[in-house]
Amino acid sequence: MIRFFNTGLDYQRLAGERRPLGDVDHPGLTDLSFTIESGGFRWLTGASGAGKTTLLKLMYLALPPTSGRIELLDSDPSRLDRAGRALLRRRIGVVYQDFRLLDHLNTFDNVALPLRLARRKESQIHADVTELLRWVGLADRLTHRPEELSGGEQQRVAICRAVVGRPSLLLADEPTGNLDDEQAVRLLHLFMSLNQLGTTVIIASHNLSLIERYRAPVLELQHGRLVYHG
Amino acid sequence: MGGSCIMADRPSGRARPDPIGLRAASHDRLLIAVVAAMSFLAALAMAGNLATTSLADHWLGGARNMLTIEVPDPTAAVQASSSVTRIDAVLAALRQRPTLSAVRALSPAELGRLLKPWLGDASSSGGTGIALPGVIIAQGDARASAVAGLSTGLNQIAPGTLIETGGGLAARLTTLTESLQASAAAILLIVAAVAASVVGVSVRAGLAQRREAVDIIHGLGARDSDIASPFAREIARQAGLGGLLGGLAALPVLLWLGRLAAGFALVPHAADRGVAGMLMDVPVLLWAGPVVLMLVAALIGWGVARTTVLGWLRHLA
Ligand SMILES: Nc1ncnc2c1ncn2[C@@H]1O[C@H](COP(=O)(O)OP(=O)(O)O)[C@@H](O)[C@H]1O
Numbered sequence: 030m031i032r033f034f035n036t037g038l039d040y041q042r043l044a045g046e047r048r049p050l051g052d053v054d055h056p057g058l059t060d061l062s063f064t065i066e067s068g069g070f071r072w073l074t075g076a077s078g079a080g081k082t083t084l085l086k087l088m089y090l091a092l093p094p095t096s097g098r099i100e101l102l103d104s105d106p107s108r109l110d111r112a113g114r115a116l117l118r119r120r121i122g123v124v125y126q127d128f129r130l131l132d133h134l135n136t137f138d139n140v141a142l143p144l145r146l147a148r149r150k151e152s153q154i155h156a157d158v159t160e161l162l163r164w165v166g167l168a169d170r171l172t173h174r175p176e177e178l179s180g181g182e183q184q185r186v187a188i189c190r191a192v193v194g195r196p197s198l199l200l201a202d203e204p205t206g207n208l209d210d211e212q213a214v215r216l217l218h219l220f221m222s223l224n225q226l227g228t229t230v231i232i233a234s235h236n237l238s239l240i241e242r243y244r245a246p247v248l249e250l251q252h253g254r255l256v257y258h259g
Numbered sequence: 260m261g262g263s264c265i266m267a268d269r270p271s272g273r274a275r276p277d278p279i280g281l282r283a284a285s286h287d288r289l290l291i292a293v294v295a296a297m298s299f300l301a302a303l304a305m306a307g308n309l310a311t312t313s314l315a316d317h318w319l320g321g322a323r324n325m326l327t328i329e330v331p332d333p334t335a336a337v338q339a340s341s342s343v344t345r346i347d348a349v350l351a352a353l354r355q356r357p358t359l360s361a362v363r364a365l366s367p368a369e370l371g372r373l374l375k376p377w378l379g380d381a382s383s384s385g386g387t388g389i390a391l392p393g394v395i396i397a398q399g400d401a402r403a404s405a406v407a408g409l410s411t412g413l414n415q416i417a418p419g420t421l422i423e424t425g426g427g428l429a430a431r432l433t434t435l436t437e438s439l440q441a442s443a444a445a446i447l448l449i450v451a452a453v454a455a456s457v458v459g460v461s462v463r464a465g466l467a468q469r470r471e472a473v474d475i476i477h478g479l480g481a482r483d484s485d486i487a488s489p490f491a492r493e494i495a496r497q498a499g500l501g502g503l504l505g506g507l508a509a510l511p512v513l514l515w516l517g518r519l520a521a522g523f524a525l526v527p528h529a530a531d532r533g534v535a536g537m538l539m540d541v542p543v544l545l546w547a548g549p550v551v552l553m554l555v556a557a558l559i560g561w562g563v564a565r566t567t568v569l570g571w572l573r574h575l576a
């Protein structure tokens with residue numbers, strides 16, 4: 030379960046700056062309250078700059094809220110210590126808008142990273158990672174480094190890294206941006222099947238045709254405020 | 260592509276995965292060089308300290324109870340009518356004293372060896388033109404009151420006779436060794452502080468360079484120690500290498516110093532027994548030195564790196 034209680038994020042306050050009086054239209058998020066049930070699926074929509082990425086950052090614990098509070102997978106991150114937050118992050122898979130792959134690692138090692146952090150057995154890691162990469166059509170790219178891959182291939186690597194640990198919560202920031210329609214549909218199937226296995230999935234996207242095709246509740250942001258949820 | 264092929268070019272080798280990319284980066288040569296220079300200095304300071312302590316011990320061996328009696332013009336007769344020399348008369352008087360033992364005159368050869376460092380070989384050949392006094396050594400009560408009584412008695416037999424006690428020398432030597440030890444300790448502290456700050460700078464540079472990778476791994480749920488430990492291990496390796504190199508570089512210098520020091524010793528010493536004897540005489544501590552320096556440097560590197568990384572990670576949520 031994910032719950033936001035009057036949650037806000039003020040980038041200027043986060044940077045320690047004082048906002049001039051009367052400046053209402055500040056960047057960030059303002060007064061968000063909503064609940065996403067465990068195992069739910071949400072589209073996160075809104076124009077560019079509306080705050081989609083910022084909201085996902087709060088959810089994957091890259092930023093702490095500057096007002097209100099959040100509850101993630103039944104715990105309040107602000108009340109956990111650093112090690113506790115690290116363990117909570119391991120239960121959250123993230124597909125970043127800019128992939129964030131490690132340049133010096135090959136495809137296999139990038140995808141294996143979450144499993145190695147969790148100290149899984151190498152034999153298990155090998156089986157899981159190769160199977161997943163084969164499934165997304167990257168079986169012949171295992172030893173390639175990110176710079177040797179196309180944008181779409183990098184995106185698939187990033188997605189594999191996010192889902193390989195079977196996270197309780199999967200967050201994806203414009204994950205189909207670099208994919209053709211066929212690949213996008215394939216990946217949505219992957220997200221759907223994870224969702225059916227119990228993973229809560231939230232996908233930020235402005236691909237309306239995709240949203241039309243896979244009807245699910247929508248969180249819509251506008252200027253950092255939640256304008257529609259349902 | 261079949262399964263066997265995937266196994267054949269198994270993408271992750273046998274080596275431990277290196278997500279932060281520490282191994283890929285070239286060594287921080289500056290770090291290794293500075294740590295090597297610092298451990299070179301540390302080795303010199305420690306060896307200097309060791310050498311002064313053991314030389315002082317050597318010189319002081321019994322000096323506290325030792326009396327040195329110098330008889331000027333030793334071979335002259337006590338009186339015009341007598342055939343007894345001044346030194347023999349003094350020797351006889353000293354041997355009658357029950358409070359003194361081990362009374363003996365130094366032979367010209369011994370005297371020569373004692374003075375060799377100051378006068379060179381000329382001292383033993385007698386070609387210096389310097390009139391050497393006769394020197395008698397004895398063990399006994401070296402307190403001032405006893406020495407004063409003795410001095411009066413001896414001067415009646417051979418005017419001009421001087422008594423040196425080990426006590427004053429011992430006190431001065433002790434002060435000297437203590438201040439040298441304090442300087443050595445200060446040098447070691449400074450050297451350790453310089454090494455630690457260079458490690459700090461190197462670690463911060465390394466973090467800045469790998470900021471993106473550290474960020475990503477943190478985001479994937481790495482604990483702070485998962486990130487700090489590989490850094491600490493890598494820096495410990497490099498600092499240890501520097502410590503070992505510096506310690507090894509110091510060895511020849513230390514052996515050379517040891518050889519010089521051996522020349523000052525009273526007893527025929529390593530210097531007379533060739534290089535092999537000299538090497539065997541080198542204290543174990545000296546041979547252990549490079550290893551000790553390697554371990555200490557590695558430990559400093561490990562501790563500073565770990566603390567620096569843990570502090571830096573506080574920037575991340
Ligand atoms: N690190 C940052 N510092 C300051 N402002 C930021 C930062 N990141 C995003 N913003 C601002 O916050 C607002 C929301 O951005 P973002 O969450 O990236 O929107 P979206 O993902 O919907 O395009 C924008 O006005 C953006 O300029």
Ligand SMILES: [Mg+2]
Pocket residue numbers: 081082083126202
């Ligand atoms: Mg965005």
